[in-house]
Amino acid sequence: MSIFKRREIPVIITAFSGFLMVIEYFFTIPLVASISTGIREWASLIAAFAVGLGATNLGIIHASRVRHRRENWYLSAWLLFVMVLMIIVGIFGTTKHPLYDFLFANVYSTVGPTMWGLLAFYLASASFRALRVRSLESLLLLISAILLMLLSAPIGGIIPGVTVVANWVQNVPNTAGMRGILLGTALGAIGLSIRTLLGYEKGYLPE
Amino acid sequence: MDETKNKPSEKMAKLDARIIYLAMFIALLIPILRPLGLPLPISDMTRKAYEYVDSLPSGSKVLLALHVSVGLWPEVEPGTIAILSHLFSKSIKVVIISWGADEPVLVESTLTKVDKMGKQYGVDWVNLGYYAGMETAMAAFAKDVHGLVKRDFYGTPIENLPIMKDIKSAKDFNLVIYDTASDIAPMIRQFVAAYGIPMVAFCTIGWVPSFMPYLTAGQIVGMVPGIRGGAEYELLIKRPGSGATTTDALSLGFILLIVLSILGNVIWYSRKIGMR
Amino acid sequence: MVFKEGRIATFFALVIVVGAILYFINRAKIGKISKIRKIPGLIAIEEAVGRATEMGGSVLFIPGIGGLTTVEGPETLAGISVLNYTAKLCARLGTKIVAAIRMPEVIPLAEEAISTAFRMEGKFEEYRPDMVRYLSSDQWGIATGAMGIMQRERVKANIMLGFFAGEALALAEAGAVAGAIQIAGTATNTTQLPWFASICDYCLFGEEVYVAGAVLSEDPIQLGSIAGQDVGKFMAICLITIGILMYLLKVDWLIRLLKI
Known part of the structure; x- marks a missing residue:
């Protein structure tokens, strides 16, 4: 087996980087601070380079669809065309190029909010279909949802008592529940981190 | 023939989702075309944010950190325009930094809609652009800006x-404003917990329940939620804008959601009774 | 070695929690296994994959939309661990699996998780690179891409585990419309939990997500670490109780102590 496929190497790198970050968070040690800064910059760079990996993955899958004339292959061809166009304009023209600016303002920044707008429709169908009162807990969920929707809707403020009750739901039971979950989540993250740093969490590691 | 199939509750239960979508479309469209002028009470969280910003003396330095994708920008834009107008009107210096790639371009477009009151780029405000790495970048910026x-x-x-020239680390800011459509915890850790810098959140409405513990604990001094918060802030600075015109749509949309969730349950129970 | 201001108390709290986790790991090593409650959502994965197989459909897995270099990193890793388990089941039953990825740095981990699973089941020749699909780094790019996969590729089991945000509702609704059995879980972004709980068949929340990989592995050492976390929880409960009492008695030395 290749040395790069061994589990020990990623575990050692993870443990070294992870423990260094923990030390840097609590203590002022110039050497550790400079090494951890370097590791952070590496992490940002690797993440940035991974975009190329994503583009390659996307390119391979969609080029294969076009080549084999699979169903809706022309949509894959359109995706590849737009992806290449944005890459060329972004790299050679930079983000200040008029064509990049035009595509950003008229395509990207209009399509993005439109996708978010879809959520209003999904929210409507989910409210009709999914918020069923099957138990006392789901009844409480529905009542809380209605109160908080009234609180979020500006008009809710004119219904007497709604703001007071909804604010109480938001500030007391909601905050208490959120804090409990946050505490559990933080402890869960610490536990997972320890398992990862010690190499016990193996799901992402090569066999 | 199965008679239950003809019952209104059966028909309603199998309602084509597109009818629901159409109802939502109409509920949102009408108030945008013809504003209804529904009342807009100012919430405490927005008032707290406004009062804190308003209490800052002229010449204070504020960091406006952005992490809102292009899709959600319209939800925070009215609030962003309002806060920038407020800051410029008080001659407060503004440093803008982005934790996402889209935001520097988006804020540039938003700044064209703000009355800068003669303020100069580079002297009174600056757009530092995008820095990758999220919390890693936040920590690095807070520690050593240059x-x-x-x-x-x-x-x-x-x-x-x-x-x-006088901004070297997070300690040099009087306030951090986080314009966000993501979790606030990383900014709290890197600016509030680490350096004790007060923070105000301008967030999308979906994040409000998650941010409440930080507001009640005093880790953020105010919160301006989504379009509604933006509209409230516009009213507080007495400059009604795009936020105020869309709050009617928000009200009607939420009312429709409430009606649908109640209607869904009524139909579900009618069917249950019918089946017995 | 100089402590940073305001982090001394946190350091000792972390030492206690980590110490407890290591203690329970060592206990597990000598055969003293901690009892961990069953998580219905995890048990249901086998049922979901089985149902997708029976119906001739496929399994869609989304390990969240978070990356690795952010605070969502642990959630993403938890999702990848469950992806590994799900891929093993799919390899065993010959069911098609697709992992939809948002952040590019997650691609190698997802590829490794699926290929390792197929290799361990002795079916590496059935592994295909297009089982891992990077859809878009844009939040709605991946959401619409995954919704398209649900419709086009007869997804009958939709498993979403990791960090999710505003797209959670749309994904869950699209999965419901596609007739898929749905298992979803998220930890840090609790605002999405009501939708997952309402729409999906099974829901994991909070730390259940982080421990999923450990629970599914049935590895006593990993299970031991979960028991250690409970010491931290007990410590938090004690601090909250003492804090409330001290607040009522107007004594603030504990608050000052925790701020050092």
Whole structure:
């Protein structure tokens, strides 16, 4: 087996980087601070380079669809065309190029909010279909949802008592529940981190 | 023939989702075309944010950190326009930094809609552009601004920008405003917990329940939620804008959601009774 | 070695929690296994994959939309661990699996998780690179891409585990419309939990997400670490109780102590 496929190497790198970050968070040690800064910059760079990996993955899958004339292959061809166009304009023209600016303002920044707008429709169908009162807990969920929707809707403020009750739901039971979950989540993250740093969490590691 | 199939409750239960979508479309469209002028009470969280910003003396330095994708920008834009107008009107210096790639371009477009009251770029405000790495970048910026940032969004070395001369670390800011559509915890850790800098959140409405513990614990001094918060802030600075015109749609949309969730349950129970 | 201001108390709290986790790991090593409650959502994965197989459909897995270099990193890793388990089941039953990825740095981990699973089941020749699909780094790019996969590729089991945000509702609704059995879980972004709980068949929340990989592995050492976390929880409960009492008695030395 290749040395790069061994589990020990990623575990050692993870443990070294992870423990260094923990030390840097609590203590002022110039050497550790400079090494951890370097590791952070590496992490940002690797993440940035991974975009190329994503583009390659996307390119391979969609080029294969076009080549084999699979169903809706022309949509894959359109995706590849737009992806290449944005890459060329972004790299050679930079983000200040008029064509990049035009595509950003008229395509990207209009399509993005439109996708978010879809959520209003999904929210409507989910409210009709999914918020069923099957138990006392789901009844409480529905009542809380209605109160908080009234609180979020500006008009809710004119219904007497709604703001007071909804604010109480938001500030007391909601905050208490959120804090409990946050505490559990933080402890869960610490536990997972320890398992990862010690190499016990193996799901992402090569066999 | 199965008679239950003809019952109204059966028909309603199998309601085509597109009818629901159409109802939502109409509920949102009508108030945008013809504003209904529904009342807009100011919430405590927005008032707290406004009062804190308003209490800052002229010449204070504020960091406006952005992490809102292009899709959600319209939800926070009215609030962003309002807060920038408020800051410029009080001659407060504004440093803008983005934790996402889209935001520097988006904020540039938003700034064209703000009355800058004669304020100069590089002297009174600056757009530092995008820095990758999220919490890693936040920590690096908070610790050593000049260590992370070498040039602004336009490529000007920051040594050449007068506003950046006295800003070395997070400690040099009087307030951090986080315009966000993501979790606030990383900013709380890197600015509030680490340096004790007060923070105000301008967030999308979906994040409000998650941010409440930080507001009640005093880790953020105010919160301006989504379009509604933006509209409230516009009213507080007495400059009604795009936020105020869309709050009617918000009200009607939420009312429809409430009606649908009650209707869904009524139909579900009718069917249950019918089946017995 | 100089402590940073305001982090001394946090350091000792972390030492206690980590110490407890290591203690329970060592206990597990000598055969003293801690009892961990069953998580219905995890048990249901086998049922979901089985149902997708029976119906001739496929399994869609989304390990969240978070990356690795952010605070969502642990959630993403938890999702990848469950992806590994799900891929093993799919390899065993010959069911098609697709992992939809948002952040590019997650691609190698997802590829490794699926290929390792197929290799361990002795079916590496059935592994295909297009089982891992990077859809878009844009939040709605991946959401619409995954919704398209649900419709086009007869997804009958939709498993979403990791960090999710505003797209959670749309994904869950699209999965419901596609007739898929749905298992979803998220930890840090609790605002999405009501939708997952309402729409999906099974829901994991909070730390259940982080421990999923450990629970599914049935590895006593990993299970031991979960028991250690409970010491931290007990410590938090004690601090909250003492804090409330001290607040009522107007004594603030504990607050000052925790701020050092």
